[in-house]
Amino acid sequence: MTQANAGGWRPWIVWIAGTVAFIAAMFSRTSFGVAAIPAAEQFSAPVGAMSVFVIVQAGVYAAMQIPAGAVLDRLGSRMSIAIGLGVMTVGQVGLAFATSFPLGLVARVLIGGGDALIFSSSIRLIMLWFPPGKVPVLTQITAVAGQAGQWLSAVPLVMILTDQGWTPAFLAVAAVCFLAWLLNVIAVRDAPPGIVVTSRGSGGVFAxxxxxxxxxxxxxxxxxxxxxxxxxxxxxxxxxxxxxxxxxxxxxxxxxxxxxxxxxxxxxxxxxxxxxxxxxxxxxxxxxxxxxxxxxxxxxxxxxxxxxxxxxxxxxxxxxxxxxxxxxxxxxxxxxxxxxxxxxxxxxxxxxxxxxxxxxxxxxxxxxxxxxxxxxxxxxxxxxxxxxxxxxxxxxxxxxxxxxxxxxxxxxxxxxx
CATH class of the missing domain: 1.20.1250.20 (MFS general substrate transporter like domains)
Incomplete structure (x- = not known):
C-alpha cells in the first residue's frame, strides 16, 4: 500500500487524537468489569448474572468487526471514529440511567457496537499518515495505550462509584467518550492532503x-x-x-x-x-x-x-x-x-x-x-x-x-x- 510521507506536527496530532479515541473506547469497554456488585444492585439481579453483560458486549464487538471494517473502508477513520464514540456515548448515558436488566443489555449492545469501530480506525490512521518504518512501533504503542483506559476503570471510576454512585460514574464514562469524540472531530483527518483511499465504488458497503x-x-x-x-x-x-x-x-x-x-x-x-x-x-x-x-x-x-x-x-x-x-x-x-x-x-x-x-x-x-x-x-x-x-x-x-x-x-x- 502507498503511504504519504507527511512531515511536521500534523501526523502526530492525528495519531494522538486516534489514540485518545482508543483509550476512551477501552475505558468504556472495561468500565462494567469493575461494577459487577453495584450493577447487581442497580438491576436487582444476581451478581452471577452480570457476566451476561460482558459476554453480550464482547460478542457484539466480535460480530461487528468485519462490518465495521467495511464501513471504515467506505467512510474513512474520521467518520468511523465519530460514529463509534457517538454510539458509545449514547450507550453509556443509557446505562447510567437504566434500572432494568433488559435496558442495561441494550446499552451494552450499543457500547460493544460503537467500540468495534475504534481500534481499526486508529490503526488505519497510523498506516496512512506515517512512513512504513514508523508504523509497527506506533501500532504497538497505540495498542498498549489502551491500558490507560483499563486504569481509568480500575482507579478513578471505582472511586466515583464508591463516592457518588452508579449514575454519576457512568455519566463520567459518557463524558470521556464525548470529549474524545470532540477531539476527533477537530483534529483527525483521514489522510494527508492529496491522498484519497476511501472505497466508494459499486457493490455496497460489503463489496x-x-x-x-x-x-x-x-x-x-x-x-x-x-x-x-x-x-x-x-x-x-x-x-x-x-x-x-x-x-x-x-x-x-x-x-x-x-x-x-x-x-x-x-x-x-x-x-x-x-x-x-x-x-x-x-x-x-x-x-x-x-x-x-x-x-x-x-x-x-x-x-x-x-x-x-x-x-x-x-x-x-x-x-x-x-x-x-x-x-x-x-x-x-x-x-x-x-x-x-x-x-x-x-x-x-x-x-x-x-x-x-x-x-x-x-x-x-x-x-x-x-x-x-x-x-x-x-x-x-x-x-x-x-x-x-x-x-x-x-x-x-x-x-x-x-x-x-x-x-x-x-x-x-x-x-x-
Missing part, C-alpha cells in the same frame, strides 16, 4: 469483504491474531481472576497485583516487539510463534505443577500473558505490507475476529468444562483441566499460521515473511 477474506495475507493476519490474542482475552475478560484466587489460592489483593504485572508487561514489551517487527520484518511471524510458544510452556508448567504454583512462576506467567497481545498485533503489520489501502479496514476487522472469536470460544470452553467437572464449586484440579483447553487453540492457530505463511510466500514474490 470488499469476500475479496479480503480470499487474500492469503489477510488469512495469515487472522491466524496470527488468533494465536496471540485468544488466551489473554479469555484470561482478562473472565477466567483469570477466578483461576488465580480459586485454583492458585491467591487473595484478591494478590491477584490484583498479578494483573498489574500483566498490564505493565504488555506496555513494556509492546513497543519492543514493534521495534523488532520493524527491523526484522522477515522474522515477524516467527517472533509471534516464539512468544506464544514460551507462553504455552509457562502455562503448561503452571498447570502440571503439583498443588499451587510458586509465586515466581505465577509472576512469569503474567509477564508472558502480557507479551502475547503484542504478538497478536503483528497481524496488523502483515496487513499493512500486503493489503491495499482501500481494504485495510476490512482486513483489520478480519484479523480482530480471529482473536476475539477464539477468545470467546476459550471462555465458553472453560465455563462448560468447569460446570461439567465441578458444578458451582470447581476444585483446583477442575480448573487445571478446564484451563488446558486454551492450549488446544494455540496448537490449532500455530499450525494454521505456518500453513498460511507458506501461502503468502507462494503468492507474493517479494514477500517479507
Amino acid at each position: 470488499g469483504v469476500r475479496e479480503v477474506m480470499a487474500m492469503p495475507a489477510a488469512q495469515l493476519a487472522f491466524f496470527v491474531h488468533m494465536l496471540g490474542a485468544s488466551a489473554p482475552i479469555a484470561f482478562t475478560m473472565m477466567w483469570g481472576f477466578p483461576y488465580l484466587t480459586s485454583a492458585q489460592g491467591q487473595s484478591d489483593a494478590q491477584a490484583g497485583i498479578l494483573f498489574t504485572i500483566l498490564v505493565i508487561s504488555s506496555m513494556v514489551i509492546g513497543p519492543f516487539v514493534g521495534m523488532l517487527t520493524r527491523r526484522f520484518a522477515s522474522w515477524r511471524v516467527w517472533l509471534a510463534l516464539i512468544i506464544v510458544a514460551i507462553a504455552a510452556v509457562v502455562w503448561a508448567a503452571v498447570l502440571i505443577w503439583p498443588g499451587s504454583a510458586p509465586h515466581w512462576l505465577l509472576v512469569l506467567l503474567l509477564i508472558m500473558m502480557g507479551a502475547t497481545p503484542p504478538a497478536s498485533n503483528i497481524a496488523f503489520d502483515i496487513n499493512r505490507s500486503y493489503v491495499p489501502a482501500h481494504r485495510i479496514g476490512t482486513a483489520t476487522g478480519v484479523a480482530i475476529v480471529g482473536g476475539f472469536s477464539a477468545g470467546l470460544f476459550v471462555v465458553a470452553a472453560i465455563g462448560v468444562l468447569l460446570g461439567f467437572l465441578g458444578g458451582p464449586n470447581p476444585s483446583p484440579d477442575d480448573f487445571r483441566i478446564a484451563m488446558s483447553s486454551q492450549l488446544l487453540v494455540w496448537v490449532f492457530a500455530a499450525i494454521m499460521v505456518v500453513r498460511t505463511r507458506r501461502r503468502v510466500l507462494d503468492s507474493y514474490p517479494d514477500a517479507e515473511e
Whole structure:
C-alpha cells in the first residue's frame, strides 16, 4: 500500500487524537468489569448474572468487526471514529440511567457496537499518515495505550462509584467518550492532503469483504491474531481472576497485583516487539510463534505443577500473558505490507475476529468444562483441566499460521515473511 510521507506536527496530532479515541473506547469497554456488585444492585439481579453483560458486549464487538471494517473502508477513520464514540456515548448515558436488566443489555449492545469501530480506525490512521518504518512501533504503542483506559476503570471510576454512585460514574464514562469524540472531530483527518483511499465504488458497503477474506495475507493476519490474542482475552475478560484466587489460592489483593504485572508487561514489551517487527520484518511471524510458544510452556508448567504454583512462576506467567497481545498485533503489520489501502479496514476487522472469536470460544470452553467437572464449586484440579483447553487453540492457530505463511510466500514474490 502507498503511504504519504507527511512531515511536521500534523501526523502526530492525528495519531494522538486516534489514540485518545482508543483509550476512551477501552475505558468504556472495561468500565462494567469493575461494577459487577453495584450493577447487581442497580438491576436487582444476581451478581452471577452480570457476566451476561460482558459476554453480550464482547460478542457484539466480535460480530461487528468485519462490518465495521467495511464501513471504515467506505467512510474513512474520521467518520468511523465519530460514529463509534457517538454510539458509545449514547450507550453509556443509557446505562447510567437504566434500572432494568433488559435496558442495561441494550446499552451494552450499543457500547460493544460503537467500540468495534475504534481500534481499526486508529490503526488505519497510523498506516496512512506515517512512513512504513514508523508504523509497527506506533501500532504497538497505540495498542498498549489502551491500558490507560483499563486504569481509568480500575482507579478513578471505582472511586466515583464508591463516592457518588452508579449514575454519576457512568455519566463520567459518557463524558470521556464525548470529549474524545470532540477531539476527533477537530483534529483527525483521514489522510494527508492529496491522498484519497476511501472505497466508494459499486457493490455496497460489503463489496470488499469476500475479496479480503480470499487474500492469503489477510488469512495469515487472522491466524496470527488468533494465536496471540485468544488466551489473554479469555484470561482478562473472565477466567483469570477466578483461576488465580480459586485454583492458585491467591487473595484478591494478590491477584490484583498479578494483573498489574500483566498490564505493565504488555506496555513494556509492546513497543519492543514493534521495534523488532520493524527491523526484522522477515522474522515477524516467527517472533509471534516464539512468544506464544514460551507462553504455552509457562502455562503448561503452571498447570502440571503439583498443588499451587510458586509465586515466581505465577509472576512469569503474567509477564508472558502480557507479551502475547503484542504478538497478536503483528497481524496488523502483515496487513499493512500486503493489503491495499482501500481494504485495510476490512482486513483489520478480519484479523480482530480471529482473536476475539477464539477468545470467546476459550471462555465458553472453560465455563462448560468447569460446570461439567465441578458444578458451582470447581476444585483446583477442575480448573487445571478446564484451563488446558486454551492450549488446544494455540496448537490449532500455530499450525494454521505456518500453513498460511507458506501461502503468502507462494503468492507474493517479494514477500517479507
